[in-house]
Amino acid sequence: MRLSNFILNFLLTASLTAQTTLGDFQSIESRDSKHIQMKTAEGYLRIEICTPDMVRFRTSWNGNFEPNESYMVTKYDWEEINWDLKESTDVLELNTSHLTIEVTKNPVQITIKDQSGKVLSKDVNFGNYITNKQVGTQKELFADEHFFGFGERMDFLDRRGKITNLSVGRGEGLPHIVGAYNVLEANYSPVPFFMSTRGYGIFFHTSFETSWDMGHTANDVYRFEAKGGELDYYFIYGPDFPSILNHYTSLTGKSPLLPKSALGLHVGTYSGGTWGYEEMTSDQYPIKLVKKFRALNIPIDILHLDSTWRIFGKNGGSGATTFEWRETFENPEAMFDSLYAQDLSMVGVHVRPRFDNGNKLDLLDKARLAGFVYPEPNNSGEFVNFFNEEAVNWWWENGAKRLADAGAMFFKTDEGSAFGRKANESDKTGPQGEEIKRLHNLFPLAYAKAPYEKFENYNNQRGMNHTREGYAGIQRYPFIFAGDWPSEWQYFEPVIKAGLNIGLSGVSNWAHCMGGFEHVADPELYIRWTQFGLLSPIAHLFGMEHPNYKEPWNYGEEALAIFKKYDELRYRLNPYLYSAMYQNHINGSPLMRALVLDYQNDNNVYTITDQYLLGNDLMVCPVTTKGAQTRVVYFPEGNWINFWTKEKYEGKQYVNILCPLDEMPIFIKEGAIIATQPLEQTLGVKTPTTINLDIYANANGKFALYDDDGKSLKYQQENFSLTTFSLSTNSNSVVLAITSERNNYKLKNRKYNIKIHSLKEPKSIIIDGKPTDNFTFKNEVLNLLFFPNKKDSSIVINN
Template structure:
């Protein structure tokens, strides 16, 4: 495809390499990140994930050796050979990643007769594998584990699995063999025994990832269209790779504090009366809740930016009344616009040229909830602006957030043809190129509309996304089911999304499709309360799963974990505050911080919140004990305060109301007092749950909703505890007018209130 190297030149950290047949380039992004690029479709990257990016100026060296070109920074060495084969080495010359020089091996190829036999009984028969026009094969040394890749099904470690990046709406119960779901995040982390690296394949067409299933000699990623465009990210540890990837694609902005509370949803809450009853039930049963979500039933004939005035007589008044009791309303919006002359959104869109077209220039029509529908072309800046402005309709009603659904884009009359015309900014493109970024661009438009018209940090939820969507939107994992397998899958799925830059994510607590059971709901809320996005959501036609539906015992368990979530809100908020700088997720697999521990490579049923809290939920029906592995260090049982030494397995008694939780020694965990919703009470005293040992902790305090924190208008507290039991509180950054008057120090089953003068406080605890 490329041929032999004939020449090269260097220009502003770009090494342009001429081959016999075409050119390629290696661009140095910073000391640890390099981009491998060949202009096969466009001369520019035209990335949708990497925006407003500032390349760092670094020192580097380039030289020509006999068989390759060598590019060296302080962190990584890149060797480029004939045919644009590229190998990567660390600063000490150790191999990190090498291109495989052989040809692909073919997997199982059925005869035509055997394929017909299988198809006759209903088995899915795949075509024989073929080479892709863009195809990168990397050597396998044998000890690799693979992580990230977005919201793919199955387990944490993706070794020996195959996947496709093609946003797909499939409401069937998702199993390990699913190759594609709602999101396309073509980034993965490779962990070896003594090294780690990441690769981001920035190509929006349907792409393919084989993580060693086809052969034990190589893994590959490939695509049939677009540019050869991937980023190699080196680092000393896994956290470096996540930080490097989010350095490219962006980090999650700090959300409004109320959005971290408990959310309740169902398809469908069909009337104002029903929504008011749901809200009252939460308050009557003393179960904290901040948000009620309205699915498609609130709309008039499922037309976006309308309201059904028969079911909701006065939605603005309803929202205002609920606001007085602490509830916020989030409404769903789909991209499909009903084809109906006289409907203002359709008429405006036609007039402004906002909708995707056929190759012949006619507006393309498919069907979703409203029936015949047309699709906004979010690839056009002017369409995104039009869509952004339409958010004012919802905001004027009092809506506090927007839930983007069906934005793969979904369609009821078969998938949109590949040649439907969409735009890539100013360039005419096709559905095949823009499909995977459709939801991403819709979220961007929604975010910008809320930001401009509300002036607060936007709360946007999306089902479909691409790399970089974390800058604009939260996400949930789509239409899961009320089955134990999906509770089990929630942990690795959310952890891999976090490693993929999507830190603000959750699953539908209790499951969306199928019917939940009392035990399943009780165990699911024990995962949900620790998930960054905490929402109970279920499908019309299934058993209702609000907390009170299964009697007093289950409701008490549900309340216990929702209340625990509200106690931990300042800890969650701090993780988001830190994550905007570091890119590190809230919910993390243990391997992220203990990558040398072989026991954790495939640990699917435990996770960390930050570095201080380890959660090991029960995820098997009927289990009342849990086999737990604790990594190195000293850990304290949250419930019993019993100390456990890390590096060992333990059996924890876990009846239905107990989710095993462990706190790392030396941790200082900020807590809020009991409240029914965020803003329920003025919090001028912070509770600090202290676990003796050596440690430090930074806590952030601001108004919880505006962008003022970006201008330094926040308080940063530094808490420390040393081996002698001396606690210290300082306030190194005073940017927010409200300060805590004091702290409640909890340690060794005692509580002590201490006043804080806004300067420095020292207390001897033991």
């Protein structure tokens, strides 16, 4: 039985007597146009005004503030804004145009309000504290408050009432089902950031392990603390979740655009072998694999060769990288040539962050001699010192570039959690000590950054890196995948949760091993999981079970047909998905969106972990129960149309929906404009000359169609085209306005096949002021062909 709040708060307050708080206000020590710093009886509080919506709070007990770092936060130099300070006997009051920050003096505590006077956040139990180098703060938990974010968590969506520890890694111990496969402990990409339904977010700017008690101990108090470092956090006002994500990703970095081909199918391969079957690998297997995809007309763009492409070294075994090809790969350069000749867009290889000695290359010995491994006692270090630019350059020139010269265009950077923590593939734990506590969570960022930037420069095109681990800021070096989860039904929905949570934490370009990674999936699970995977942000097919892996023809004719159906759907949806990727680049909105992101005031969506929006307007509902013939779908506010049957459903209700094996429930929001293109077997860099627009009338809507060359960095100089389609409907007419907002990337011979659903038979159609009869109408669907010949156009359908 939970203790009363009175007793709990008494205990919390009593525990703080062994800790040092800020105490009472003494004086304003410094102030300029961007900050104010005050001295207290026990320490110093520094408030930095970043924007009208974002304020940084830093606390020091010794008067020293740590230098700014560049791994998590990319922007510190904010433009000056207008704010004012008022001081009374009891309170200091800072006002921006959106926030009021009150600092009580005796003791020092922080309360933050919006401009209507609503309290958003309030310190309790003396607020900030330090004890034995552990820093933290306590805040009031309001009755209607719920929390979302915290990175790639597989356990819960709403964190209210939960205790969460954030440190990069996974479960440990045997058996795996309660060790490595423990969804409660999975922490591949933790992010010390959350959003509150009260209208704000907090980013705890620390690389140390953190703990978050979000109302578990007392239901009216939450607290967060770090095992070292400075108490440094950003308060971010929305009040809506998309605005909070936009601010957070402005702080920690927007995700760059990936190559357009990254939205195609990714396939990983062990090249004919896997653990224990390494001698069966060959440089011919990947070529034959892609030939089979092509022969079956299954669209594919990206391939990566996993661990067994390389020999395992003399020191680190399978857990390190020699950069030497296995003997069974007789001609890697010819292999890459053959793969690219089959129209693959990019081919990459798997690496790990530790050097090893091979048969010909003694990179570990040489790196130790040159000082380019992270220091360990007796010069025993193995980890590349990715925190050192010279070490990164040496790693590239002496190891990584050998693979790039052969034809690799990206890396899959694995085992980023092994720095200072036991690795999966060996007993190696890497460097230890106090400094490693600060660096452990940053290592995955430095590790992913190195090949992302090196390959981008070497290939002279947009970078792409495929990594498993991350931390705050990993969205800058995309993409990440969810880790090695077995092909069992019990792990299917937790993987979906991981995608929802990481999307709520600023990371959009996310993938998983569809069908599961380890164990042979039963065909039904394979079908259901790949349906979800092919409508995930990144579609990644990869498994390790020899000899069937996760190739669709190994799961029967039905599985093959359904896989191909959804893969083709994905390729047709590319204009819609690519435009959503651009929006993520601009404002941080993820492709895979938990319903709470758009409906944060609807309590019904707070625990929904098996539905999501893909982009703004497609609601995807994976089937996660074996043998299910129906599944319950919750429809948020608005009207929704069944993608398969076109049946309409009103929002704010639950409905039991049929889900035959070949139909994962998908719904389209009324007012949506869904852009598709004719089917291609590879996305490459082709810009479609025909775009199909399915428009769902009876509600207003908007869609911005993004086009560029799909490959270069010219988009950063605004060399792209952005065409906005705005839908307005009323009882008498439907109006579609088309506006070219950007036109630096020239579209040649573009035409639009427009299909408007749910219409009465039109009395007239007027295009750019001129009537037309060049259309067809049948079963409440209007079809017309539109050729844009001016910057701004309009189509008016009169009912």
